[in-house]
Amino acid sequence: xxxxxxxxxxxxxxxxxxxxxxxxxxxxxxxxxxxxxxxxxxxxxxxxxxxxxxxxxxxxxxxxxxxxxxxxxxxxxxxxxxxxxxxxxxxxxxxxxxxxxxxxxxxxxxxxxxxxxxxxxxxxxxxxxxxxxxxxxxxxxxxxxxxxxxxxxxxxxxxxxxxxxxxxxxxxxxxxxxxxxxxxxxxxxxxxxxxxxxxxxxxxxxxxxxxxxxxxxxxxxxxxxxxxxxxxxxxxxxxxxxxxxxxxxxxxxxxxxxxxxxxxxxxxxxxxxxxxxxxxxxxxxxxxxxxx
Amino acid sequence: xxxxxxxxxxxxxxxxxxxxxxxxxxxxxxxxxxxxxxxxxxxxxxxxxxxxxxxxxxxxxxxxxxxxxxxxxxxxxxxxxxxxxxxxxxxxxxxxxxxxxxxxxxxxxxxxxxxxxxxxxxxxxxxxxxxxxxxxxxxxxxxxxxxxxxxxxxxxxxxxxxxxxxxxxxxxxxxxxxxxxxxxxxxxxxxxxxxxxxxxxxxxxxxxxxxxxxxxxxxxxxxxxxxxxxxxxxxxxxxxxxxxxxxxxxxxxxxxxxxxxxxxxxxxxxxxxxxxxxxxxxxxxxxxxxxxxxxxxxxxxxxxxxxxxxxxxxxxxxxxxxxxxxxxxxxxxxxxxxxxxxxxxxxxxxxxxxxxxxxxxxxxxxxxxxxxxxxxxxxxxxxxxxxxxxxxxxxxxxxxxxxxxxxxxxxxxxxxxxxxxxxxxxxxxxxxxxxxxxxxxxxxxx
Numbered sequence: 001x002x003x004x005x006x007x008x009x010x011x012x013x014x015x016x017x018x019x020x021x022x023x024x025x026x027x028x029x030x031x032x033x034x035x036x037x038x039x040x041x042x043x044x045x046x047x048x049x050x051x052x053x054x055x056x057x058x059x060x061x062x063x064x065x066x067x068x069x070x071x072x073x074x075x076x077x078x079x080x081x082x083x084x085x086x087x088x089x090x091x092x093x094x095x096x097x098x099x100x101x102x103x104x105x106x107x108x109x110x111x112x113x114x115x116x117x118x119x120x121x122x123x124x125x126x127x128x129x130x131x132x133x134x135x136x137x138x139x140x141x142x143x144x145x146x147x148x149x150x151x152x153x154x155x156x157x158x159x160x161x162x163x164x165x166x167x168x169x170x171x172x173x174x175x176x177x178x179x180x181x182x183x184x185x186x187x188x189x190x191x192x193x194x195x196x197x198x199x200x201x202x203x204x205x206x207x208x209x210x211x212x213x214x215x216x217x218x219x220x221x222x223x224x225x226x227x228x229x230x231x232x233x234x235x236x237x238x239x240x241x242x243x244x245x246x247x248x249x250x251x252x253x254x255x256x257x258x259x260x261x262x263x264x265x266x267x268x269x270x271x272x273x274x275x276x277x278x279x280x281x282x283x284x285x286x287x288x289x290x291x292x
Numbered sequence: 293x294x295x296x297x298x299x300x301x302x303x304x305x306x307x308x309x310x311x312x313x314x315x316x317x318x319x320x321x322x323x324x325x326x327x328x329x330x331x332x333x334x335x336x337x338x339x340x341x342x343x344x345x346x347x348x349x350x351x352x353x354x355x356x357x358x359x360x361x362x363x364x365x366x367x368x369x370x371x372x373x374x375x376x377x378x379x380x381x382x383x384x385x386x387x388x389x390x391x392x393x394x395x396x397x398x399x400x401x402x403x404x405x406x407x408x409x410x411x412x413x414x415x416x417x418x419x420x421x422x423x424x425x426x427x428x429x430x431x432x433x434x435x436x437x438x439x440x441x442x443x444x445x446x447x448x449x450x451x452x453x454x455x456x457x458x459x460x461x462x463x464x465x466x467x468x469x470x471x472x473x474x475x476x477x478x479x480x481x482x483x484x485x486x487x488x489x490x491x492x493x494x495x496x497x498x499x500x501x502x503x504x505x506x507x508x509x510x511x512x513x514x515x516x517x518x519x520x521x522x523x524x525x526x527x528x529x530x531x532x533x534x535x536x537x538x539x540x541x542x543x544x545x546x547x548x549x550x551x552x553x554x555x556x557x558x559x560x561x562x563x564x565x566x567x568x569x570x571x572x573x574x575x576x577x578x579x580x581x582x583x584x585x586x587x588x589x590x591x592x593x594x595x596x597x598x599x600x601x602x603x604x605x606x607x608x609x610x611x612x613x614x615x616x617x618x619x620x621x622x623x624x625x626x627x628x629x630x631x632x633x634x635x636x637x638x639x640x641x642x643x644x645x646x647x648x649x650x651x652x653x654x655x656x657x658x659x660x661x662x663x664x665x666x667x668x669x670x671x672x673x674x675x676x677x678x679x680x681x682x683x684x685x686x687x688x689x690x691x692x693x694x695x696x697x698x699x700x701x702x703x704x705x706x707x708x709x710x711x712x713x714x715x716x717x718x719x720x721x722x723x724x725x726x727x728x729x730x731x732x733x734x735x736x737x738x
Contacts, residue, residue: 103451105365105408105491111473112456116415150475150632152457153415165416169377170576170622171534171608200459200626201377201576202416205534205608206541215418246419250384251533251541252558255299264303272541 087135124155159195165212168198171205176279180209187230217245297508299544310430313391321507325399333403339514341526346499358486359404367495368401368409373462376575378606381530382500390427396503459630478678521547525591533559535609547591566611574603577683579690616695627684638681641672655706
């Protein structure tokens, strides 16, 4: 297999734009590509035929990642700071971003909260949303796109409006976090309005296995809670009201005096010791395992 | 019966409002502190022996004394990013007692002369961020924050800044980059944030628990606080116990309690009365300990002596129904996902360690790969701008060291299983010709 070399460096834009006659070819991007010789990964002869050869899966554009090549267009100049006269920004969004910018000595600090605000409006950080934020903040769309790419809660692709994060980190997976994600995905994953994904530690290991439904932490979610929770996610109702984190007392029994504990309980706070059976399928201890 | 400071009556209804907090003597310490000289506040912090509760355990008073004197723009940043797996103590504090954090920040800001302060809270804590914002609004209205704090001519502005989900933003310089509106990549140190931090200005950065402890230290007195706990680890510590225990949750302990008292006493023991396989004493970044180490006292020095660290105070317990290989894969893949990509040893090291562990799990590895993992982990440690790479290398290499027989047994068992599966699939799908072809003995296809 030969090493594929891309003839198109970042400084070759002009060469691409014009052919010999000085005209920009219509299919400049397509013609710039070296023909792909590694074959279609969907080809059964390549996928399963040669068992001991590892094929490098390449997509039709020659890249190993989907849409790698579509992510930029070398025939265009980089976008600058958008012209305020050209971009239509909703008034509420503009006011919110301007308020955010006023809090910091450097207005760029507001980029994460501003993108989050645009995401609330548009559902995801679409090119349109990024352009609106860039217009108000006087930044380039590329700068904001880079910020979006770094943070897990900013969505670079269209997703459902209802966000469900299921914690699958160590503490939760010890108590069935992965199984909770699979079970919830089975029930709500088909709904395009729901964005369900496994997430880094959400900081609520005391209620493991848990999930966050539009920012509301619920847990522990036992096997019997999955079905009602899925219903509530789909209908947009308050998720498992009796299992929400904000209604939990601190686990340290010695922290509160009896009066406070009584008052808290009467005020709707729940006892911390409330662990439903684990979702996890019990496994046998690894043979030969244990402590060395 | 242990002493409670931060958690004293924390579930009192309405504690998150200014009225109830003031009824309990809230903001008295701030008033008292603002009448003192800033230097003497830093001295009392030093005398109290308070150490940073975020993970590194750096003496708080010493850190405050690094901030340059003089009139300039200085910043106070509260690290409420709490993203270390297993840690959830700050969440409880911010949600139930936000005003004591604000009071601690007023005192700390006055001590170092900071006039702008930010609370960087992780974006996932949406409910807690709202509670904090409401509390700050109340404090501003009551004159505890603003251009003239308590009529003492001190200026302090405070804002909540919500992150958007990145573990690396819990690292102090990564947090500062995120707060400046960039990708949260850590910076080269030195210069440390105390000299050049937020917007290149002197910045004091502290964890929520550290700042919340300050009013309580002033209340009980620095000497009394230093007398709690053990010699070099003074005061109380909030610990988050999670995993396969009967009563997971937050507990406030005096340092020096043993791991056994915490896991079997406070947290009620292991679910289904199983045995401890391993436990992380300080979040998933700390080297793991086994059931033989349960009697180690829980303080900074003793845990360091046992080859681990106190870290953020998050104890994760795994019982013996778990496979250490699965835990290692979970740990490594988390850090692989969260590595920001700035330094090569971390970016590549976390990635390849995860790949090797996955190979071990699926039966494509040999025991030699364990040596490679240890060597990769060795090469990550100390070679990056921040400790994210170390945070993966330490637990993974400690698991490989302490559970090597379990890893080797798993490799052998998984390898045999994979071989059986492969042979079965060859028999059913292709017949013997493709085996010959696979090893290069068959007729060429093209």
